[in-house]
Structures are given as structure tokens and as C-alpha cells.
Amino acid sequence: MEGKSNAAGIRFRPVEGGRIEWNGTFANLVLPLIVDPNDPVQAHALAIANAISCRTTKDGNVVKESGVKYVRLLSRTIRGEERVFAQLVFRGVPFQKAKHTVQRRRGGLDLGPSHVAVVTEGEAKSFDFCAGLDRKEKALRVYRRRSDRQRRANNQENYQEDGTIKPRNERKRWVESHRQKSTKVELAEVQRAMAAERESLQGAMVHVVLSMANDLSSEKVSKKAWQKLWGRSVGHKAPGRFESRTGLLAKASGGSLELVSTWKTYLSSRCLCGKRKKKPQSERKHECGCEFIPNGMHADRDEFSAFLAMHCQGDLLDEGKAREAWLSWGADCLLRSSSSDVCGSRASGESSSTTHKPREARQRRARPKEMRGQSGSLANRSGQRRKSVPINIGRRRALGTSPIGLQLPKTSQPGVKNGGPHAA
Numbered sequence: 165m166e167g168k169s170n171a172a173g174i175r176f177r178p179v180e181g182g183r184i185e186w187n188g189t190f191a192n193l194v195l196p197l198i199v200d201p202n203d204p205v206q207a208h209a210l211a212i213a214n215a216i217s218c219r220t221t222k223d224g225n226v227v228k229e230s231g232v233k234y235v236r237l238l239s240r241t242i243r244g245e246e247r248v249f250a251q252l253v254f255r256g257v258p259f260q261k262a263k264h265t266v267q268r269r270r271g272g273l274d275l276g277p278s279h280v281a282v283v284t285e286g287e288a289k290s291f292d293f294c295a296g297l298d299r300k301e302k303a304l305r306v307y308r309r310r311s312d313r314q315r316r317a318n319n320q321e322n323y324q325e326d327g328t329i330k331p332r333n334e335r336k337r338w339v340e341s342h343r344q345k346s347t348k349v350e351l352a353e354v355q356r357a358m359a360a361e362r363e364s365l366q367g368a369m370v371h372v373v374l375s376m377a378n379d380l381s382s383e384k385v386s387k388k389a390w391q392k393l394w395g396r397s398v399g400h401k402a403p404g405r406f407e408s409r410t411g412l413l414a415k416a417s418g419g420s421l422e423l424v425s426t427w428k429t430y431l432s433s434r435c436l437c438g439k440r441k442k443k444p445q446s447e448r449k450h451e452c453g454c455e456f457i458p459n460g461m462h463a464d465r466d467e468f469s470a471f472l473a474m475h476c477q478g479d480l481l482d483e484g485k486a487r488e489a490w491l492s493w494g495a496d497c498l499l500r501s502s503s504s505d506v507c508g509s510r511a512s513g514e515s516s517s518t519t520h521k522p523r524e525a526r527q528r529r530a531r532p533k534e535m536r537g538q539s540g541s542l543a544n545r546s547g548q549r550r551k552s553v554p555i556n557i558g559r560r561r562a563l564g565t566s567p568i569g570l571q572l573p574k575t576s577q578p579g580v581k582n583g584g585p586h587a588a
């Protein structure tokens with residue numbers, strides 16, 4: 165909920181260290197600000213909020229303006245408790261922390277479903293996309309399953325023999341037990357903490373990208389297509405959000421993020437020599453055997469694509485420029501020997517891409533099985549559930565004693581706590 169301006173409705177007043185006021189029909193709300201005096205971001209914000217500037221309008225009138233544009237009230241349920249935050253929207257330039265440096269130069273970005281690569285002159289970096297987020301996916305699954313079991317147990321008359329929900333006209337009112345409600349709260353807490361952690365991880369990644377370059381080019385990829393291909397693994401990482409945040413901060417620092425068309429540049433399948441060969445997603449190397457990438461050498465697929473993206477302009481790859489750059493610094497920076505491990509100073513990027521390879525390959529293999537309903541463990545479980553009667557006590561017990569059923573909600577708790585402060 166937000167106001168239109170700081171003049172009426174929900175507004176900020178710079179009295180007694182600042183407070184939020186909101187006069188309603190039934191009551192007047194006065195909320196004092198809770199300020200951390202050692203936080204430079206808050207100090208910067210307060211300095212703007214307390215300043216009053218004069219502005220000349222189009223008609224020539226001089227109006228006094230507060231540094232606050234408007235106030236937004238935000239409600240969040242944290243660990244089952246509803247908390248309300250006020251967000252002040254300011255005029256002026258945001259505070260930039262000293263640790264967040266911005267390099268004002270050209271760079272290429274390659275955003276993959278699980279990998280990000282950044283290349284700029286003389287430097288290349290690749291890292292896992294939102295690396296710390298995997299664990300909560302499991303906790304979510306446990307809570308969702310528990311919630312489903314509880315809903316079935318509480319509403320047996322709403323389910324058919326085969327476990328599906330009865331048609332609307334045969335259904336009774338849904339009943340929710342206290343335990344089911346608390347499961348819901350716990351589930352929401354995991355989701356909120358995950359979102360908060362994702363925001364924080366992505367923010368850190370955006371700053372890593374900008375510390376290398378702020379005039380960026382990247383392939384325009386369809387997040388929808390990713391979701392179709394990798395569904396769960398992509399959905400909770402929110403790559404689109406990462407892309408838009410990178411674009412926003414790049415723009416704020418005087419640079420830009422240009423998205424080039426995949427169909428016209430086909431960066432992930434082409435080579436500097438002009439050859440085109442489509443690689444499967446599991447293939448993490450770019451090999452060619454031409455003068456640029458000789459036999460026995462390779463480049464990291466994401467980094468190579470980012471390198472090419474860097475030399476794109478208006479949906480076209482400037483091949484001459486790219487070749488020139490490759491000979492002057494690109495080869496030193498990106499080229500590696502295939503037989504021995506690493507070339508140059510790129511040890512960290514190499515390790516992250518090698519650790520990642522098996523996981524992705526496994527996912528690709530598992531998917532068709534799951535769909536066909538063969539003996540894969542996931543397919544087996546969901547298959548059983550569909551056939552089973554609403555509550556199967558034997559099955560419940562089995563799930564309860566399984567390591568997933570018991571331990572995960574507990575182990576997920578510290579994660580939940582970690583996620584907390586990010587939102588506040």
C-alpha cells in the first residue's frame with residue numbers, strides 16, 4: 165500500500181528523528197522510525213528525508229519539496245508473526261557502498277539456467293547461479309507433502325476412491341486443522357526466507373557482474389522456455405529477476421544491459437571461425453579445432469558465449485572485432501588445455517563448472533523416465549499417491565520414519581533463520 169505523494173495520506177514527517185503518520189477515519193497512526201545509527205545506508209536516506217529542497221514548476225512557481233517522494237507500507241509475515249515495514253521512496257541518487265565498485269567498461273554476460281559467466285577485457289569469471297538455494301527446495305517438498313497429507317486426513321469425504329478430489333457439487337466444506345494451519349505457516353516461512361535469500365544472493369551476483377563491467381551485452385533468452393525445460397530448478401532461482409536487476413543497476417551507474425537476439429546471433433552454437441554447431445546443454449566446453457581454438461584446447465562454453473556477446477551490437481556479432489580481441493587478450497584469458505586441467509588464472513571458474521556438469525547431466529537423464537512413469541523413485545511415489553486411498557496409515561508411517569520426513573524440517577530451520585534478516 166503506498167501514498168501518491170508525501171503531502172497527504174501515508175507520509176513521512178522529519179520530527180523526533182522521523183516518523184510515519186497516517187490519519188484515517190477511525191484512528192490516527194503515528195509510527196516512529198527504528199533507525200540503526202551505524203548503518204551508512206540509513207544515514208544517507210535520513211539525510212535526504214530531512215532535507216527540504218525548492219523546485220520551480222513549469223508555471224514559474226517555487227514549491228518546497230521534501231526529499232521523500234512517497235511512503236509505502238509493506239506487510240510481511242515473519243516466523244508466523246505479521247510485521248509491517250515502511251518503505252520511503254526518495255529523490256536523488258542511491259547510496260553506494262564502498263565495497264560495491266563499478267567498472268565502467270564493455271563486457272559480455274551469459275546467463276544460463278544454472279550458470280552465469282561474465283567476460284570483460286582481460287578477465288573472465290563464471291559462477292553457479294544462486295548456488296546456496298538448493299536445500300530449501302527439499303524442505304519445501306516435505307512441507308507441501310505434509311500439508312497434502314493433512315488436507316486429505318481432514319477432508320476424507322472430499323476425495324474419491326482413487327485419491328482425486330470429488331467434483332464441486334459433491335464436495336463438502338474444506339476443513340482445516342490447527343496442525344494443518346501451522347504447517348501452512350511453516351511452509352510460507354520457508355518460501356519467504358527462500359525469496360529473501362534469493363534476493364540477497366542475486367544482489368551479490370549483480371555486484372560481482374558490475375565490478376567487472378557495466379556496459380553489458382547478453383543473449384535474449386526465453387525464461388519461459390527454460391521453465392519448460394528445467395521447471396523446478398529454474399523457477400525458484402528467478403533468472404528474469406536477476407537480469408532485470410542487473411539491467412537496472414547497470415543503467416543507474418551510467419552503463420546499460422543490451423539484450424541481443426539469440427536467433428540472429430546464435431552465440432552459444434557458433435565459433436570465431438564461422439562454424440556453427442549446436443551443443444547440448446550438458447556439453448560444457450566449446451571445442452572446434454580451428455585456428456582460434458586449436459585441437460586439444462577448449463573454452464568454457466558460457467564464457468565463450470559471453471565473450472561473443474561482448475562484441476555484439478544491435479543484434480549482430482562484429483566478427484572482425486571479436487577475432488581481433490581473441491588474438492589480443494581473449495585466448496590468454498579463456499583458452500584452456502583439454503588434457504591438463506587449467507590454463508592461466510582461471511582455477512575457480514573451472515572447478516565450479518566441473519562440479520556442476522554431473523548434476524545437470526543427471527537431471528536430463530532423469531526427466532524422461534519420470535515422465536514415462538518408469539521405476540524412477542520420484543515417479544514411483546507420485547504414481548502410488550494417485551492410486552492410494554486418501555489416507556494410508558502404513559504409508560504415512562513410512563514417510564514419517566524416513567530420513568526425509570523427519571529430519572528435513574528441522575535442518576531447514578537454521579536456513580530459515582538465516583533468511584530472516586535479509587527482508588528486514
Ligand SMILES: [Zn+2]
Nearest residue numbers: 435437452454
Ligand atoms: Zn572454430
